[in-house]
Amino acid sequence: MRWRDAIEMARRELLRRPGRAILTMVAVALAASLLTALVAIASTGRDRVLDQITHGGALASISVEAAAPNQSQEGLDNPTPGPPLALTASALRAMRKIPGVTAVIPILQAQVIVIPPARPPAGSLLCAAARPLPHCEGSKGNSSVVPIYGDNIVGADLSHVGSLPVSLLAGNYPSVNSTTEVDVTPNYLTRVGLGDGAAHEVIGTDVELGAFKVLTRGFRVALRWSTVEIVGVVDQQAGSGDFLTYPSLVISEFRWTAAGRANGDSNAPQSRYTGALVEADQLSHVSAVRQQIATIGYSSSAPEDVIVSVEKYLHVIEFILTAIGVVALAIAALGIANALLAAVRERRREIGVMKAIGARDRDVMRTFLVEAGCLGLVGGLVGTALGIVIFFGIGDFANRYLTSQGLRGVPISIAWDIPSGAVIGATVVSVLAGVIPARRASRLGTREAVEA
Amino acid sequence: MLAHDPVRRQQATMNEAAVEVNGLSHRYVRRERVLSVLQDVNLVMESGSYVSLVGSSGSGKSTLLSLLGGLEKPQSGKVVVAGANLGSLNGDELAHFRRTVVGFVFQHFGLLEALTALENVELALMLNGIGRSVRTRRATLLLGDVGLGDRMSHRPHELSGGERQRVAIARAIANQPLLILADEPTGNLDGEAAHSVAELLSSLRRERGCTLLVVTHNPAIAALADMHFALVDGHLTPVGSTDGGELGGMSGAMA
Numbered sequence: 190m191r192w193r194d195a196i197e198m199a200r201r202e203l204l205r206r207p208g209r210a211i212l213t214m215v216a217v218a219l220a221a222s223l224l225t226a227l228v229a230i231a232s233t234g235r236d237r238v239l240d241q242i243t244h245g246g247a248l249a250s251i252s253v254e255a256a257a258p259n260q261s262q263e264g265l266d267n268p269t270p271g272p273p274l275a276l277t278a279s280a281l282r283a284m285r286k287i288p289g290v291t292a293v294i295p296i297l298q299a300q301v302i303v304i305p306p307a308r309p310p311a312g313s314l315l316c317a318a319a320r321p322l323p324h325c326e327g328s329k330g331n332s333s334v335v336p337i338y339g340d341n342i343v344g345a346d347l348s349h350v351g352s353l354p355v356s357l358l359a360g361n362y363p364s365v366n367s368t369t370e371v372d373v374t375p376n377y378l379t380r381v382g383l384g385d386g387a388a389h390e391v392i393g394t395d396v397e398l399g400a401f402k403v404l405t406r407g408f409r410v411a412l413r414w415s416t417v418e419i420v421g422v423v424d425q426q427a428g429s430g431d432f433l434t435y436p437s438l439v440i441s442e443f444r445w446t447a448a449g450r451a452n453g454d455s456n457a458p459q460s461r462y463t464g465a466l467v468e469a470d471q472l473s474h475v476s477a478v479r480q481q482i483a484t485i486g487y488s489s490s491a492p493e494d495v496i497v498s499v500e501k502y503l504h505v506i507e508f509i510l511t512a513i514g515v516v517a518l519a520i521a522a523l524g525i526a527n528a529l530l531a532a533v534r535e536r537r538r539e540i541g542v543m544k545a546i547g548a549r550d551r552d553v554m555r556t557f558l559v560e561a562g563c564l565g566l567v568g569g570l571v572g573t574a575l576g577i578v579i580f581f582g583i584g585d586f587a588n589r590y591l592t593s594q595g596l597r598g599v600p601i602s603i604a605w606d607i608p609s610g611a612v613i614g615a616t617v618v619s620v621l622a623g624v625i626p627a628r629r630a631s632r633l634g635t636r637e638a639v640e641a
Numbered sequence: 642m643l644a645h646d647p648v649r650r651q652q653a654t655m656n657e658a659a660v661e662v663n664g665l666s667h668r669y670v671r672r673e674r675v676l677s678v679l680q681d682v683n684l685v686m687e688s689g690s691y692v693s694l695v696g697s698s699g700s701g702k703s704t705l706l707s708l709l710g711g712l713e714k715p716q717s718g719k720v721v722v723a724g725a726n727l728g729s730l731n732g733d734e735l736a737h738f739r740r741t742v743v744g745f746v747f748q749h750f751g752l753l754e755a756l757t758a759l760e761n762v763e764l765a766l767m768l769n770g771i772g773r774s775v776r777t778r779r780a781t782l783l784l785g786d787v788g789l790g791d792r793m794s795h796r797p798h799e800l801s802g803g804e805r806q807r808v809a810i811a812r813a814i815a816n817q818p819l820l821i822l823a824d825e826p827t828g829n830l831d832g833e834a835a836h837s838v839a840e841l842l843s844s845l846r847r848e849r850g851c852t853l854l855v856v857t858h859n860p861a862i863a864a865l866a867d868m869h870f871a872l873v874d875g876h877l878t879p880v881g882s883t884d885g886g887e888l889g890g891m892s893g894a895m896a
Contacts, residue, residue, distance in 0.1 A: 548736065639751065
């Protein structure tokens with residue numbers, strides 16, 4: 190008997206008792222949906238926890254300080270750095286050559302004076318502008334002036350944002366190599382008198398950033414102003430500052446300030462780099478890479494020990510949740526086995542007739558295995574689709590809750606291997622459940638079965 | 642071994658008996674009791690012969706049919722059908738033998754309820770590895786031949802007893818078997834339907850050259866046979882021909 194014919198026979202037999210087939214499939218579908226949803230939730234929870242530990246950066250990411258290593262704290266995840274040491278381009282090149290390093294992303298920083306936009310009274314001409322300033326609407330009082338303050342602008346190659354400890358809370362990242370767009374941190378929102386949930390109020394507004402340069406020994410300082418647009422709000426641990434952008438703008442500001450050293454400004458920074466992120470190819474290589482970075486002469490930190498121990502706990506949770514789904518699938522498999530055993534009993538004579546007209550034992554076995562596989566495949570497909578819906582529903586609910594608590598939401602996505610694994614798993618388990626009934630059917634004595 | 646090719650099989654059977662049974666004995670053990678169902682049965686059936694078999698309930702008729710049809714392996718003695726020694730065949734070879742050499746007709750029809758009349762006939766062809774279009778065409782012709790051209794899409798429960806048995810006969814001859822084994826084919830049929838089925842079985846020998854062994858208590862069917870046997874206490878004995886003369890078509894001896 191060909192496979193195609195066996196599938197057709199199985200379809201006929203399943204349709205002959207649709208109630209039983211549907212109930213069996215529902216059991217498989219429920220188990221597959223539970224398995225899909227639980228594994229997806231476990232996987233997302235794992236990513237979320239590790240994301241929190243790494244602040245959105247890569248798992249095997251190492252933060253390099255512009256400081257010498259502290260010998261007494263060697264081996265710690267987060268050691269206190271030694272004395273400051275300018276991070277140079279040649280040091281970064283040396284780090285790129287360390288075996289197991291996949292990327293070195295320099296972190297740049299420049300000091301700036303920030304002039305946040307004033308909040309004019311509601312209904313003013315400024316409020317009618319294309320880019321309304323914060324709290325334009327609803328505010329009926331006089332304009333309030335946000336104090337000028339000093340801060341840093343942090344620069345990093347945001348095209349490798351997946352490797353950086355940066356998470357986008359709202360809006361977008363600046364355009365590639367832009368010198369006119371920045372992202373701000375929630376700290377900026379607090380400075381301008383807005384809450385965490387008011388990110389959309391600053392996106393699209395402009396802010397003045399002034400880089401200063403000491404002109405002479407004494408008090409003469411020159412300020413060079415840049416107007417930049419806020420395009421997003423980020424949570425970032427790459428550097429210390431309320432502003433994040435591509436390196437181009439930071440380099441420009443840095444050069445202006447660093448030029449003050451020639452005029453006697455001993456506080457002007459020597460290096461544009463305040464740190465770097467070194468990414469190892471895998472978590473197990475982080476320790477060796479950190480040792481090499483220390484050999485080059487710099488202090489580094491990485492949450493490797495925390496990640497390893499947390500990963501162990503998360504694996505246990507994943508295992509438990511997956512096991513619950515698998516147990517449900519096993520129970521559904523018992524249902525399939527039971528339904529097929531009943532079918533073998535009912536179709537005893539038909540099995541005998543099939544064998545009498547020439548069916549081999551394996552033809553009979555194939556028919557029953559295909560029936561089991563069909564139940565598993567259809568049940569698995571339906572259940573997996575249901576599981577995905579449940580997962581997205583729970584994810585949406587969780588994100589609403591997190592947002593209402595002022596926390597960043599969880600990216601709700603499901604890796605393709607989870608649903609495909611659930612469908613394949615349901616089918617394979619169902620076929621395995623059909624083995625005993627199928628063997629029983631195939632081994633029926635032909636004559637006894639015909640005369641049943 | 643087996644003459645699977647129909648042409649080769651026909652040539653082979655022109656020179657040899659369709660069925661040769663020598664010293665066949667068979668017994669069952671039921672609850673530690675040994676039941677000798679067949680004892681030293683000998684039988685030779687030439688190709689194209691029509692044999693009827695009678696016997697009381699439990700006399701071993703169905704056992705003999707199942708041994709000749711390869712449903713069971715003989716315990717002692719020799720059963721050769723179409724040149725194949727059934728005792729030496731393994732499971733797959735016996736299945737192939739049942740697909741290609743014999744056709745079964747059961748008292749209970751043996752149709753699959755999930756399939757239509759056409760699909761029931763196609764099933765025998767499907768098991769023989771014949772492609773969909775060919776088997777549909779052949780099954781359609783066969784059902785037309787047995788007078789069910791207008792009932793092909795009906796399921797067994799939508800057919801009368803006579804119609805069901807005609808579907809079963811169409812299925813039995815689908816793979817052009819050498820030997821048809823019918824076990825009480827009219828046992829569940831009324832007079833008219835039984836007569837119709839009897840005529841159909843007779844035509845199989847006439848038009849297709851099949852060899853028939855029919856277990857029956859129906860005189861109308863028995864009357865169409867040219868050899869008559871009875872199984873009494875496990876022994877096969879001839880009971881004479883219907884015309885009172887010699888056993889037509891017989892060339893062998895019975896014990």
